[in-house]
Amino acid sequence: MMQAEPIRQAYQAARAKGLRARDAAEHIGLSEGAALAAHLGRHEQPTRSVALRPDWLALLKALQACGPLLALTRNRSVVHEKTGVYEKLSAHNEVGLALGKEIDLRLFFKQWHAGLAVTELNADADKPASSSLQFFDRYGVAVHKIFLRDSSDRAAWNAVLEQWQDRQAAAPVFEPPAAIEPKGAEPTVDAAAFAQAWSEMSDVHQFFPLLREHGVERQHGLRLVEGRFTRRVAHASVRQTLMEAAFDNTPIMAFVGSSGCIQIHSGPIKRVEPLEMRGQLWLNVLDPGFNLHLREDHIGAVWVVEKPSSDGTITSLEVFDQHGELMALFFGARKPGQPELTAWRHLLEHLTGVEEGSLS
Incomplete structure (x- = not known):
């Protein structure tokens, strides 16, 4: 297993080439979750991460006080970004709902393996750092991300981070990325x-x-x-x-x-x-x-x-x-x-x- 600092250096080099976070991680042979997990703790790289306590519904409910946030959900081929308030959240048997005016989500918490608070310093020192909450499945693939926006309540956001970050937690461990399996023969159906x-x-x-x-x-x-x-x-x-x-x-x-x-x-x-x-x-x-x-x-x-x-x-x-x-x-x-x-x-x-x- 690679040590954390070489991962951080390789990831930052890929980001410096203009690669997006997911692509930068894949470029160095890791899942996005594994690459960001290597950024826990004290170091000098511009990307830093802290583990989150895994009470996902309560965490998402706490975000309502932050006002408008950017919700991002993606798969291999499509990225969906929506700005709004996290509100009207509920869950039953590990299936959650967000039924806000703008943020409309179906949440399958059984797939949420780990969460990280991620800060990425801006190359322009006069601009604020990017701050986000990112959630990953057991393979280190992002299931959902939430970004602070200019219109957000930064004080409320910082209060959520303070409440939900677990600085003593070990870096989450992810399984190797799952290979894309070819579809098998279709079963005989009436x-x-x-x-x-x-x-x-x-x-x-x-x-x-x-x-x-x-x-x-x-x-x-x-x-x-x-x-x-x-x-x-x-x-x-x-x-x-x-x-x-x-x-x-x-x-x-x-x-x-x-x-x-x-x-x-x-x-x-x-x-x-x-x-x-x-x-x-x-x-x-x-x-x-x-x-x-x-x-x-x-x-x-x-x-x-x-x-x-x-x-x-x-x-x-x-x-x-x-x-x-x-x-x-x-x-x-x-x-x-x-x-x-x-x-x-x-x-x-x-x-x-x-x-x-x-x-x-």
């Missing part, structure tokens, strides 16, 4: 029974139990009802949908998940910009209070999915990467008890199917 059960859904939240009951993973389920409730569309459909939603002012819901958190934006989007950088193709939403960064070059499949409900048909755009992992979900903005927005449905109706055009 497709007719699955389609019948799909048709009988009365709530979109019945979808996950439906998959579990029939022993299928998400995309397998979509394939089983393709042509009736689902259809594959071109990879460019994600860009087209977001740009048209922005142009038409159609409010959307954007879901992005890690292993331990799903973060949701509900509302209109305004500024949608693609960007090609260092051989990567990013699709960005750059709005006050909401940013989304999606790797278009990671897209492996895009589906339009219709689920029956007591409020009528609910239609989503579901985006998967080239390994079959879910990248993001998009819906028309709605509340329970409300029908789907006609404008949203029209956006998806006009998307080109993969049999009609290029995948990319």
Whole structure:
């Protein structure tokens, strides 16, 4: 195992090259959690970390006094950033909810292995250091991050840090990063029974139990009802949908998940910009209070999915990467008890199917 100081030096060298924290850690062969855990204790590097006491719900509840904070949840391919107040938090059986006006989260605390308070000094000494709370799964992959903003109550934030930091705790230990396993052969399923059960859904939240009951993973389920409730569309459909939603002012819901958190934006989007950088193709939403960064070059499949409900048909755009992992979900903005927005449905109706055009 590498000693802490060589890890710190290698990580800081990678950061100095302009790599983001996750990429810098991967550059030196570590998970982000492991790289930051090496920054506990007294040292001279610009990044410092302190372990947090693992009472996650109480910690998140304490953040309400801090005012607006930046919530960040990401997976390999999409970053979801939302600014707002952590409020209306609750939990049951290690599943938590944040139902604030802006911060809307589903929290799977069973996956929260460790938390760190992270301070990163700014290269410009006249600018304040970055201060954040970062939470990791057992592999050292970030499940959720929370950043102090200029509009936050810094005194309240410092009080939370003082209360929840555990300076005597040892550095958390993480397992080696899990390899991406190729999808195995799809099990034999009674497709007719699955389609019948799909048709009988009365709530979109019945979808996950439906998959579990029939022993299928998400995309397998979509394939089983393709042509009736689902259809594959071109990879460019994600860009087209977001740009048209922005142009038409159609409010959307954007879901992005890690292993331990799903973060949701509900509302209109305004500024949608693609960007090609260092051989990567990013699709960005750059709005006050909401940013989304999606790797278009990671897209492996895009589906339009219709689920029956007591409020009528609910239609989503579901985006998967080239390994079959879910990248993001998009819906028309709605509340329970409300029908789907006609404008949203029209956006998806006009998307080109993969049999009609290029995948990319």
